[in-house]
Structure formats: C-alpha cells, structure tokens
Amino acid sequence: xxxxxxxxxxxxxxxxxxxxxxxxxxxxxxxxxxxxxxxxxxxxxxxxxxxxxxxxxxxxxxxxxxxxxxxxxxxxxxxxxxxxxxxxxxxxxxxxxxxxxxxxxxxxxxxxxxxxxxxxxxxxxxxxxxxxxxxxxxxxxxxxxxxxxxxxxxxxxxxxxxxxxxxxxxxxxxxxxxxxxxxxxxxxxxxxxxxxxxxxxxxxxxxxxxxxxxxxxxxxxxxxxxxxxxxxxxxxxxxxxxxxxxxxxxxx
Amino acid sequence: xxxxxxxxxxxxxxxxxxxxxxxxxxxxxxxxxxxxxxxxxxxxxxxxxxxxxxxxxxxxxxxxxxxxxxxxxxxxxxxxxxxxxxxxxxxxxxxxxxxxxxxxxxxxxxxxxxxxxxxxxxxxxxxxxxxxxxxxxxxxxxxxxxxxxxxxxxxxxxxxxxxxxxxxxxxxxxxxxxxxxxxxxxxxxxxxxxxxxxxxxxxxxxxxxxxxxxxxxxxxxxxxxxxxxxxxxxxxxxxxxxxxxxxxxxxxxxxxxxxxxxxxxxxxxxxxxxxxxxxxxxxxxxxxxxxxxxxxxx
Numbered sequence: 001x002x003x004x005x006x007x008x009x010x011x012x013x014x015x016x017x018x019x020x021x022x023x024x025x026x027x028x029x030x031x032x033x034x035x036x037x038x039x040x041x042x043x044x045x046x047x048x049x050x051x052x053x054x055x056x057x058x059x060x061x062x063x064x065x066x067x068x069x070x071x072x073x074x075x076x077x078x079x080x081x082x083x084x085x086x087x088x089x090x091x092x093x094x095x096x097x098x099x100x101x102x103x104x105x106x107x108x109x110x111x112x113x114x115x116x117x118x119x120x121x122x123x124x125x126x127x128x129x130x131x132x133x134x135x136x137x138x139x140x141x142x143x144x145x146x147x148x149x150x151x152x153x154x155x156x157x158x159x160x161x162x163x164x165x166x167x168x169x170x171x172x173x174x175x176x177x178x179x180x181x182x183x184x185x186x187x188x189x190x191x192x193x194x195x196x197x198x199x200x201x202x203x204x205x206x207x208x209x210x211x212x213x214x215x216x217x218x219x220x221x222x223x224x225x226x227x228x229x230x231x232x233x234x235x236x237x238x239x240x241x242x243x244x245x246x247x248x249x250x251x252x
Numbered sequence: 253x254x255x256x257x258x259x260x261x262x263x264x265x266x267x268x269x270x271x272x273x274x275x276x277x278x279x280x281x282x283x284x285x286x287x288x289x290x291x292x293x294x295x296x297x298x299x300x301x302x303x304x305x306x307x308x309x310x311x312x313x314x315x316x317x318x319x320x321x322x323x324x325x326x327x328x329x330x331x332x333x334x335x336x337x338x339x340x341x342x343x344x345x346x347x348x349x350x351x352x353x354x355x356x357x358x359x360x361x362x363x364x365x366x367x368x369x370x371x372x373x374x375x376x377x378x379x380x381x382x383x384x385x386x387x388x389x390x391x392x393x394x395x396x397x398x399x400x401x402x403x404x405x406x407x408x409x410x411x412x413x414x415x416x417x418x419x420x421x422x423x424x425x426x427x428x429x430x431x432x433x434x435x436x437x438x439x440x441x442x443x444x445x446x447x448x449x450x451x452x453x454x455x456x457x458x459x460x461x462x463x464x465x466x467x468x469x470x471x472x473x474x475x476x477x478x479x480x481x482x483x484x485x486x487x488x489x490x491x492x493x494x495x496x497x498x499x500x501x502x503x504x505x506x507x508x509x510x511x512x513x514x515x516x517x518x519x520x521x522x523x524x525x526x527x528x529x530x531x532x533x534x535x536x537x538x539x540x541x542x543x544x545x546x547x548x549x550x
Contacts, residue, residue: 062460063460063550064456064550065550084547087550088462088463088464089462091459091460091462092461096460102453102457104261106261115259115458119259119462119463119467
C-alpha cells in the first residue's frame with residue numbers, strides 16, 4: 001500500500017475516528033462509539049474528568065494503541081491497513097507531550113530535545129542550530145547540558161514540550177502540558193502551540209485547567225464515561241470553528 | 253559541548269555487562285586452540301614430508317646368543333640390496349655408513365669412543381617409489397625367504413596412527429570452537445532479550461517518535477560492538493604471553509620431532525583477526541535479535 005501521507009492531500013482531515021471503541025485486555029470499553037474528525041490547522045482542548053479516557057484517546061492518535069473496533073485514519077491513512085514499516089513516517093508527523101514527560105534520564109536537555117531530529121536523520125549542524133534556539137525560547141538555556149534528572153518538574157515539562165515541537169509536527173497532541181508550571185508560563189507555552197498552529201499544525205490539548213480553557217477559548221472535545229461530545233468554546237474563542245462531529249459533517 | 257550518546261539508557265543496564273567477560277574467555281580459548289591447531293598442522297606436514305616415503309630394514313650383526321655373525325652380515329646385506337633393487341615399488345636402497353649410524357645415534361649415545369663395539373644392527377635406508385603401490389606384506393615375505401634374519405620397519409604404519417590421533421585432536425579443537433561460537437551467540441541473544449525487556453518503555457518512546465526498528469537495532473549493535481571489542485582484545489592480550497611461553501618451551505627442544513612452535517606473520521595476523529571475527533558474530537546476532545523482537549511491537 002502506498003502511503004497517502006507522502007502525497008499533498010489538501011484539506012483532508014488530519015484525524016478521523018469512525019465508530020471507535022477501545023478496551024484494555026478483557027476489561028470494559030474505556031472509549032465507546034467515538035466519531036469525529038480534526039481538520040488541518042485546527043486547535044482544540046480535550047476535556048473530561050480523570051479516567052474519562054483522554055489519555056486513551058490520545059494514545060490511539062499517536063499509535064500507541066490500536067482500536068478494538070471502528071476505524072482510525074491519520075493523514076488520510078487507515079491505521080489498521082497501514083503496514084508496520086510505514087508507521088514511523090506517520091509518527092514523525094506527530095508530536096506528543098506526555099503527562100509523565102517520558103524524558104530519557106541518561107540524556108541532557110539538549111539530547112532529549114534533539115532526539116526526534118536524530119531519529120529522522122537530520123544533520124547534526126542543523127540539530128545544533130534549531131535545538132539551541134528552541135531551548136532558549138522555553139527558557140532553559142542555562143540547563144542545556146544538564147541531565148534531565150537534575151531539572152524541576154516545570155523544567156522537565158518544558159523539555160517535553162520542546163521535544164514534541166522540535167520537528168514542527170503536522171499534529172501536536174499534548175496531555176496536560178501545563179500541569180507543572182505556573183499560570184504565566186502555562187500561557188506562554190500555550191502561545192507556542194498557537195504559533196505552531198498558525199504555521200499549520202493541528203493541535204489537541206488535553207487539560208483540566210479551567211483558567212486556560214477560559215483564557216484561550218478553543219473549541220472543546222469533551223469525554224464523559226468514554227463517550228465524546230462536542231462542546232462550544234468558552235471565553236475568548238480564539239480558535240477557528242473547524243471541529244465537526246461525524247453527524248455535523250453529514251448535515252453540512 | 254554537545255554529546256551524542258546512545259538513545260537507549262544502557263548506562264543503567266547491567267544485563268550485558270558480562271558479555272565482555274564471555275568474549276574474553278572465548279577469544280582466549282580460541283587463540284590457544286588456533287595456536288595448537290596450527291602447531292599440530294605444521295607438525296603433521298613435517299612428519300609426512302620426513303618419513304612417509306621410506307622404510308628401514310635391519311640386518312642383525314649378532315645372533316640370538318650374542319655371537320658375532322661375521323661375514324654372514326655382509327652376505328645378507330648384499331642379498332637384501334639385490335632383492336630390493338629388483339622391486340618396482342623401491343626407488344633406491346642404501347646401507348647406512350658407520351658415520352651416518354653414529355650421527356643417527358648421537359642424541360642418545362653421545363660421542364661414544366667404542367661405538368663400533370656396540371651390537372647394533374646394520375641399517376638399510378629404502379626410498380619408496382611413490383608412483384607405484386607398495387605391497388608391504390609380499391615384499392616382507394619375499395625378503396624373509398632370502399634373508400630370514402632381516403626385519404622391516406615401515407614408518408607409514410605408525411605414522412598413520414599418529415596422524416589419526418592428530419586428526420582426532422584437530423576435530424576436537426574444531427568442536428570446541430563451534431561450541432564457543434554457539435555459546436557466545438546464545439549469550440548475546442539472551443542478554444539482548446533481557447536488555448530489550450529492561451528498556452521497553454524507552455523503546456516504545458523511540459517508536460512513538462518515529463524510530464524505525466533498524467534505528468533501535470543499530471543502537472544495540474553499537475553497544476555490543478564496543479563490549480565485544482573490549483572483551484576480544486582483553487582475551488587476545490591474555491593469550492599472547494601463554495602462547496609465547498609455550499612457543500619458547502617448544503623451541504628449546506631443538507629439532508623436536510613432537511611439536512613445532514607456531515610462528516610467522518600469518519599466524520599472528522590470524523590471532524589479531526579473532527576479536528574482530530567475534531565482534532562481527534556478536535553484532536550480527538544482536539542486530540537480528542532486536543529486529544525479530546521488535547516485530548511484536550505496534
């Protein structure tokens with residue numbers, strides 16, 4: 001199968017879920033009948049109580065799990081039909097900020113942020129230039145050579161964010177990306193996501209933070225007991241109105 | 253300023269730390285086996301060249317009661333020589349002179365003044381015609397009819413036994429080497445699997461960032477290369493003094509018929525090549541093990 005990710009599919013949804021369900025082993029379904037699509041260049045919050053299935057939904061998008069039923073399409077490619085050897089090319093277009101950071105403790109700040117570029121085979125001179133700039137932007141210049149084990153929770157979170165955005169992903173998934181930083185820094189980091197979004201990156205941010213949801217006012221995907229509902233934006237409504245549930249898309 | 257370390261946290265992983273020790277032992281034994289094998293081969297060739305195309309006939313100078321047989325000895329020698337010259341399978345036959353006999357016995361008897369008084373038999377050195385098959389039994393039978401006191405000593409008979417023994421030793425050495433290769437491969441396989449289990453979260457993370465299986469396998473291969481080269485050269489370093497000591501001891505037995513010491517640039521190049529060979533084996537095994545294991549991941 002040829003990957004359509006290599007073709008220039010303009011305006012095709014970045015993510016499409018059709019009747020998706022997910023269960024772990026023999027347990028109950030943690031996600032049920034999920035239907036939605038994310039248009040290119042959209043930005044959304046993913047909200048819901050703890051245990052609602054936010055991390056599970058994100059894990060289906062960054063290919064850490066496969067749905068137990070339904071269809072997931074990423075960049076127009078049906079995930080279940082995509083050969084394993086093509087998955088790295090899809091994954092390189094996705095940036096992920098994990099709730100628990102998942103930094104490599106034996107590496108420095110610089111090497112952690114540089115990892116996606118090294119994996120993609122970018123030249124070392126390019127890596128030095130871009131990684132240095134981004135680390136400066138997230139305010140960690142003084143810690144550039146420090147081992148990440150010596151960093152505070154907030155600093156680790158910034159390293160995780162820098163690592164997720166260093167290769168300018170087409171889709172950025174952030175799981176509680178501002179959980180360990182103060183409000184001011186949280187806003188600054190969210191502005192980084194907005195900047196990336198302006199450059200065309202589709203962004204989905206899972207968060208509990210009411211102040212952020214109100215301040216930025218992106219449209220919301222809301223999970224409750226494993227089911228997805230679409231809620232309107234709160235507050236400033238900075239985001240484009242580009243989220244559609246399957247039903248809404250059909251009505252259009 | 254910036255260090256490009258392995259993406260996997262091998263620094264916290266002790267599962268493969270015994271690999272250098274294993275490779276060190278393997279190279280040490282392999283070096284000694286190679287030295288022994290080459291020595292044995294040299295010795296066999298030497299034996300073959302020296303004595304395979306000859307036989308010796310003894311004509312006793314004294315009878316069983318110890319009485320000198322006098323002129324009968326010369327007659328027996330003449331009869332023997334004339335019989336041998338008539339045989340197609342014999343290229344040449346020559347009686348050893350007293351001087352040659354003395355030289356032959358020199359290592360055992362020294363420079364003995366009354367050498368001629370010793371009741372030694374006369375010896376006839378026979379060179380065989382390699383192009384004609386020798387029927388040893390009929391030759392012996394024919395000669396004993398003419399000269400009943402003669403006795404024939406065909407070197408090939410005991411040489412063949414020695415060669416069989418040496419060949420057996422060579423086969424055992426090869427078997428030991430095969431076992432070492434198998435053991436090392438299994439060690440690499442199990443230590444790599446154990447390390448893959450330890451680093452599962454990091455491997456999943458690399459996969460999520462778009463790493464191909466080959467990227468992760470390469471990290472393992474590089475790690476195993478470093479460890480095996482370390483162990484390989486340590487093993488080689490340990491084997492050198494042992495080989496040199498044994499070589500020196502063998503060389504001291506000048507003209508030794510039993511062993512020849514391994515020497516020459518070819519021999520030392522072969523030994524220096526062993527750590528690279530072991531490293532290639534380990535690296536290939538680790539790379540394939542990782543590839544096979546990662547197929548289970550999403």
